[in-house]
Amino acid sequence: MYKMIVMDLDGTLLRSNSTVSENSKRAIQKCKDQGIKVVLASGRMHYAMKPIIKELGLEEGLHIGGNGSIIFSLQGFIEVLPVVKEEKYPDLIDKLQKEQVEMLAYSKENIYYDFAPKLTQTIRRFYNNRIFPIQTKSIKDLKNIIKIVLYIKEQEKRKEEKIKKLLQEEVAIYRSHSLFVDIIHKNISKYRALQHVMKKYKINPKEVMAIGDSENDVEMIKNVGWGIAMCNGSDIVKHKADYITSKSNDQxxxxxxxxQFVLKKAS
Structure with missing residues (x-):
């Protein structure tokens, strides 16, 4: 029996309209009733995850935000890692600006931008009251940035690969959405954060089920006892999963x- 279930949000637990179905709420509650830890692991920052955590009644547990850069409960933070060392941050931004890509810079509390009309329009539905234009001279002047999000469509493979090649020695780069590429600390991932959570709960990776749909879910899916890819997910996730769902996030x-794999076996 699994002692922990880790699930991504967008494209996995959440429907395309960013809501949780009543059936999902009931199933998660049944898992909780059986003593199973339910952990949310998202590319979203913690402040966009909190309403969902409360809606699901998961306030007491640990969760993973910012693709692993933040481990938190609603009572506080365990770990927060900046995307790069402070002295390297301006150089990182210089390289990105030369590629003329829209970007957002995420701190522990807010999101900042210089010029990113497409990105801000898309992201605002998640973070409306936390997005601010830069008040300083440049996005380069910001401090303690945890994550950078780039607006690169999934079809723009050449641009995405160019940026990965340009920055791969300095940071970790994951596609978290069909429109976004996330840049985080090079030693950070959802799975590395999950290792911390498993240690805290004294749970072995073999006792964990992980479910996701995007590139940023691959490492945790291939390193736990049972890794599951959503049928609506990317091919890279499906190739690494133990199982692919027959129903999408909207079904x-x-x-x-x-x-099938948790509640039925426990009954």
Whole structure:
């Protein structure tokens, strides 16, 4: 029996309209009733995860935000890592600006931008009251930035690969959405944060089920006991998964998995 279930949000637990179905809520509650730890692991920052955590009644547990750069509970933070060392940050931004790509810079509390009309329009539905234009001279002047998000469509493979090649020695780069590429600390990932959470709960990786849909979920999916890819997910995730759902995030794919492999076996 699994002691922990780790699930991504966008494209996995959440429907395309960013809501959680009533069926998903009930299935997660049943897992909790059986003593199973339910951990949310998202590319979203903690402040965009909190309403969902409360809606699901998961306030007491640990969760993973910012693709692993933040481990937190609603009571406080365990770990927060900046994207790069402070002295390297301006050079990182210089390289990105030369590529003429829209970007957002995420701190522990807010999101900042110089000029990013497409990005801000898309992100605002998640972080509306936390997005601010830069008040300083440049985005380069910001301090303690945890994550940078770039607006690069999934079809723009050449641009994405160029930036990965340019920055791969300095940072970790993951596609977290069909429109976004995330840049975080090079020693950070959802799985590395999950290792900390598993240690805290004294749970072995073999006792963990992980469910996701994007490139940023691959490491945790291939390193736990049972790694599951959503059928609506990217091919890279499906190739590394132990199992692929038959139902999408809009068809209660999470519920189907929990009922088949967790709740049914426990009953």
């Amino acid at each position: 209660d794919g999470i519920v189907d998995i929990l009922e």
